[in-house]
Amino acid sequence: MTQPTPYRVLARKYRPQRFDQLIGQDAVVRTLANAIASGRLSHAWLLTGVRGVGKTTTARLIAKALNCIGPDGQGGPTIAPCDVCEPCRAIAEGRFIDVLEMDAASNTGVDKMRELLDGVPYGAVSARFKIYVVDEVHMLSTSSFNALLKTLEEPPAHVKFIFATTEVGKLPVTILSRCQRFDLRRIPADKLAAHYAHVCAAEEVAAEPEALALIARAAEGSARDGLSLLDQAIAHGGGAVSAAAVQDMLGMADRGRVRALLGDVLAGDAGKVLAGMAALNDLGADPAGVLKEMLDLVHATARVAAGAGADGGRAHEEQTAIAAWAAGLGAGALHRLWQLLLKGYGEVQAAPLPLEAAEMALLRMVHAAGMPDPGALLRQLEGGEGAAPARATGPRDAAPGRAAASVAALPHAADPAPGIDAPRDFAGLVALFEERREAGLALSLHDSVRPVRYAPPLLELEAAGELPRDFAARLTRCLDAWTGARWTVAFAAAGGAPSLREREDAARAAVLAEPTVAALIAAFPGAELIDYGTDEAEPQEMRA
Numbered sequence: 001m002t003q004p005t006p007y008r009v010l011a012r013k014y015r016p017q018r019f020d021q022l023i024g025q026d027a028v029v030r031t032l033a034n035a036i037a038s039g040r041l042s043h044a045w046l047l048t049g050v051r052g053v054g055k056t057t058t059a060r061l062i063a064k065a066l067n068c069i070g071p072d073g074q075g076g077p078t079i080a081p082c083d084v085c086e087p088c089r090a091i092a093e094g095r096f097i098d099v100l101e102m103d104a105a106s107n108t109g110v111d112k113m114r115e116l117l118d119g120v121p122y123g124a125v126s127a128r129f130k131i132y133v134v135d136e137v138h139m140l141s142t143s144s145f146n147a148l149l150k151t152l153e154e155p156p157a158h159v160k161f162i163f164a165t166t167e168v169g170k171l172p173v174t175i176l177s178r179c180q181r182f183d184l185r186r187i188p189a190d191k192l193a194a195h196y197a198h199v200c201a202a203e204e205v206a207a208e209p210e211a212l213a214l215i216a217r218a219a220e221g222s223a224r225d226g227l228s229l230l231d232q233a234i235a236h237g238g239g240a241v242s243a244a245a246v247q248d249m250l251g252m253a254d255r256g257r258v259r260a261l262l263g264d265v266l267a268g269d270a271g272k273v274l275a276g277m278a279a280l281n282d283l284g285a286d287p288a289g290v291l292k293e294m295l296d297l298v299h300a301t302a303r304v305a306a307g308a309g310a311d312g313g314r315a316h317e318e319q320t321a322i323a324a325w326a327a328g329l330g331a332g333a334l335h336r337l338w339q340l341l342l343k344g345y346g347e348v349q350a351a352p353l354p355l356e357a358a359e360m361a362l363l364r365m366v367h368a369a370g371m372p373d374p375g376a377l378l379r380q381l382e383g384g385e386g387a388a389p390a391r392a393t394g395p396r397d398a399a400p401g402r403a404a405a406s407v408a409a410l411p412h413a414a415d416p417a418p419g420i421d422a423p424r425d426f427a428g429l430v431a432l433f434e435e436r437r438e439a440g441l442a443l444s445l446h447d448s449v450r451p452v453r454y455a456p457p458l459l460e461l462e463a464a465g466e467l468p469r470d471f472a473a474r475l476t477r478c479l480d481a482w483t484g485a486r487w488t489v490a491f492a493a494a495g496g497a498p499s500l501r502e503r504e505d506a507a508r509a510a511v512l513a514e515p516t517v518a519a520l521i522a523a524f525p526g527a528e529l530i531d532y533g534t535d536e537a538e539p540q541e542m543r544a
Contacts, residue, residue, distance in 0.1 A: 011227040014199055016057055017092060019065070019079055023195055023223055024187035025054060031182070033079040036065060041077070042180040044152055044161040046137075048168040049184030052222030055164035058184065059133045062162055063099045064091045067127045077128070087127055098127035105136045110143035117151050120159055129160050137163040138170035145172050152178050186221025189213065195223065196230050200241065205234055207241035213314065214246045217296075254283065258293045259321050261362075265294075266325070270366045277359055287358035291345040298341060301325045302334045340365045420485045422456035429454070430500060438478060444471060450496025457487040462496030 016022050019029045035041060045062065047055040061081070068081040068088050081088045090096035102116055116132065124130040134140075140148070152161060152175065163179065165171065193209070193216040200207040215233060219226030229250075230241070237245040247254060257280055264272040280290055300314070305326035314322070329337075344361025351357035423429045433442035448465030457479070468474070472489045479487040498506065511517055512529060521527050 009228070010199060010203075010231045011224045014202075014227065016054065016061070017083060018081065019061055022054055022058065022061070024191050025058070025184055028058065028182045028184060029079070032062065032065070036077050036079050039077075041066070041160070043155045043159070044179040045163070046168070046171075046176065046179035046181045047162065047164045047184060048181065049166070050186060050220075050222060051166055052219075052224030052226075053184045053187060054223065055166075055184055056133070056135055058182075059135075059162040059164055060091060060099075063096075063131045063133065064088050066129050066131065066160065067091065067096075067098070069128075096127070098124040098129070099131045099133065101133045101135065103135050104139040104144075108139055108141050108144065110141060110147050113140065113144040113147045117147065120151055121156060123156075123158050128158075130158055131160045131162060133162045133164070135164045136166070137175075138165045138167045142172075145175060149174055149178075187219075187223055188221075189216040189219075192216035192219055192221075192223060192226050196226060199227070199230065203234070205239060205241060208243050210243040211241045211246045214243060214250070215241075218250055254280070254285070255293065255318060257283075258290060259297065259318060261290070262294050262297055262325075263321070265362060265365050266329070268366050270363060273362050273366055274359060277355075277362060281355055287354040288345060288348045291341055291348055291358060291361065295338070295341050295345060297322065297325075298334060298338050301329065302331075302338065305329065305331065305334060336368060337365065340368055420456050420483050422479075422483045422485075426451040426454045427500065429459075432482070433478070436478070436482065440468070441471070441474060441478065444468065445475075445500075447499060447501040450499050450502075452492045452496045456483070457485045458490070459487060460490045460492055462492050462494060464496070464499050464502070 019032070022029060045059075047058055049055055064081040064083075064087070065079055066077050068078055069075050069085045070078075070082050071084045073085065075082065075085075083089070083092070087096060091099055094101075100116065100119075102112070107113075119130075120132075122130075155161065161179075163175075168176075168181075193212045196212045196215060197207065197209070200212070211233065212230075215226050215229045218229060233241045233246050233249055236249045243255075257276065261273065261276040261280070264276055277287075277290070281287065297318075301322050303309075304322055340361070344358065344364070347361060348354045348357045423432050430442055430445045433445060444465075444467055448463065448467055450462040450464045451460075452462055453460035459475075459479075472491070476487050476489050479485075479489075508529065512521065517529070521529070
């Protein structure tokens with residue numbers, strides 16, 4: 001009874017057998033073709049790139065190219081191996097004795113490397129070159145790299161090394177400097193989708209273009225990952241590949257519903273946003289996946305707005321929506337939307353209740369969508385548009401007999417008497433207590449006293465709040481010790497200038513009362529004044 005032929009997965013069945021079948025690696029192929037044509041063959045190549053872009057496949061193709069003898073047995077190294085001669089067929093089938101492959105991930109020790117290198121001095125059995133292919137070479141131990149180093153520096157003429165790695169940064173510089181390096185790029189999604197369409201045609205499988213585009217984007221530049229997903233999609237769809245089936249298989253949200261959700265966010269309709277998110281959740285969509293899809297849409301919109309052009313792998317309806325958003329949204333709005341989505345995505349991933357976190361993130365974006373553009377608002381204010389709010393009053397205006405809120409000056413400070421190493425003003429005195437780590441006294445001086453007279457070694461104060469019972473004694477003791485003079489600390493019933501805390505509060509109120517600042521606070525509900533400059537500062541700076 002004839003045994004049925006075992007099934008070969010698509011990733012193995014459609015592995016490239018010629019350089020012209022490599023997808024998206026034109027620069028590598030061109031360099032190798034020129035090197036082979038001119039006879040400038042390196043003794044060691046290093047192939048780098050993410051998983052599934054063709055590193056091991058390229059290594060085998062190089063082995064075929066160097067050892068091909070042509071159909072008549074008289075050929076030399078060529079960029080287009082014949083696939084007919086015995087070396088080509090044996091290498092393709094993995095049984096060629098002069099091409100030795102080693103997986104460094106499972107053979108990290110120096111003994112394995114020494115065993116491999118023992119055969120280097122001996123010539124090839126039946127080929128032009130003896131070729132050593134070391135996959136995931138970054139996994140080798142330090143001792144293994146040291147054992148390889150001398151051989152790699154001066155190998156026999158009949159030996160070639162081909163290394164492959166996904167983490168080139170882990171290789172010693174001494175190894176990198178002895179290899180020709182080729183960086184295999186991520187394969188663009190449109191090229192992957194076209195390749196998967198060719199595979200589906202060869203397999204006689206009906207596939208929707210949108211489904212293949214979804215698989216290509218999910219592959220993230222890896223041809224092998226995409227073929228594995230395509231294999232799974234064919235099985236999932238019972239021999240056909242549809243966009244709905246792929247979305248269900250990958251746990252992706254319906255793209256049309258996500259587009260509608262993003263449109264509701266931009267329209268500022270909180271009710272529709274919550275209803276749309278609930279509908280997606282009912283359909284089994286992952287909240288983090290929904291925000292990830294929205295991030296993809298915002299990124300595509302920003303690219304179109306920047307003039308990069310539309311992604312041909314997207315559905316027509318999606319391209320239309322992206323073009324409309326790109327025309328209607330400014331760069332600032334798109335960047336703010338991206339940052340809010342990115343922050344929300346991180347919160348959803350870390351939240352114990354992902355759906356609730358996603359809803360809060362979306363509501364935050366709805367609120368931001370209704371806010372005016374800061375640049376446009378500033379231009380309006382500079383142009384005199386809009387009424388300025390009434391000037392605010394300071395915190396001391398409510399106190400009878402006090403002056404209106406303004407940044408009142410501290411009392412004149414007399415120069416310290418000769419021989420006294422004291423700060424020149426009261427603010428400097430408070431700073432001295434902070435530097436000497438007398439936090440309690442510094443806080444009382446800052447918040448709870450009003451300076452009447454500062455003439456070292458005399459300090460006259462007015463109490464503006466509750467002070468410790470031993471405040472004056474402690475103050476005097478510290479000043480005596482730090483300045484080398486005997487100080488007098490006296491208290492007056494009135495006449496003091498505003499305390500440092502009152503000055504800061506008054507300055508803050510003055511900044512908030514500025515028409516431009518007040519208008520910004522009114523236009524952006526919930527905004528807070530974080531920092532501001534003072535009149536003494538050279539350029540004033542305010543961040544809100």
